[in-house]
Amino acid sequence: MNLELNYEEIESRLNNWLKEQDKLVVGLDGYSGLGKTTFLKYIAAHDSRVKPVFMDDYVTTANTREILIPQIDRNSHSLILEWSNNTGFQRIRALVNDFKNDKQYAILLLDGIFLYHPDILDDLWDKKIFLDGNVEEADQRRIKREKERWGEDYFPEDHPDSYIRLFKIAYNKYLELYRPKEKADLVLMIN
Numbered sequence: 001m002n003l004e005l006n007y008e009e010i011e012s013r014l015n016n017w018l019k020e021q022d023k024l025v026v027g028l029d030g031y032s033g034l035g036k037t038t039f040l041k042y043i044a045a046h047d048s049r050v051k052p053v054f055m056d057d058y059v060t061t062a063n064t065r066e067i068l069i070p071q072i073d074r075n076s077h078s079l080i081l082e083w084s085n086n087t088g089f090q091r092i093r094a095l096v097n098d099f100k101n102d103k104q105y106a107i108l109l110l111d112g113i114f115l116y117h118p119d120i121l122d123d124l125w126d127k128k129i130f131l132d133g134n135v136e137e138a139d140q141r142r143i144k145r146e147k148e149r150w151g152e153d154y155f156p157e158d159h160p161d162s163y164i165r166l167f168k169i170a171y172n173k174y175l176e177l178y179r180p181k182e183k184a185d186l187v188l189m190i191n
Helices: 003-020 035-048 059-071 075-083 086-098 137-153 163-178
Strands: 025-029 051-055 107-112 127-133 186-190
Touching: 003 025, 003 035, 003 127, 003 186, 025 035, 035 051, 035 107, 051 086, 075 163, 127 137
Parallel strands: 025 107, 025 127, 051 107, 127 186
Antiparallel strands: none
16 A cells, blocks of 8 residues: 555545635444544544544444444345444544634544445535545455454354444445445545
8 A cells, every 4th residue: 555645645635625625524434344443543643633533432443343243134224224233333424513612623534435325424524535445455454454353253254143244235235225435525546
């Protein structure tokens, strides 16, 4: 991933967007394992105006697994909608409201998936950045990360209780129904 090249593009966009308003709430969406968190950490390390927020700190795989597994027999649209009741999203909304009074930061940048789904957090974003790239390579990075994180509790994709199997169904339906790439103010290709 060429962070420096993409960072120059995003830095230019952030500067232009801040000319339009004093505070920005930006959603950074894209496929799991594509590099959203790495990219956000890089941006925050290079721009003191940015308050980084990681959706995984609010809605984790372990929590989502409990929500999604009982929904196996429902269609993927329902799988996504189940997330809208999660208390993690309420906490994210509260964080965004608090940010508006925060004097330290001008930009709140949150990375996550399904951010532009109309029933979850889509109404929060002043601007939207979508990361696009090679899904197969992202899957390899994600599998490695999840194996390290979950250890013996890791479920491979072919396991009946696999979170990622359900995620992929839901994500493909999300792309088809809500076209997040087309909603984005900036699309960055990640190699």
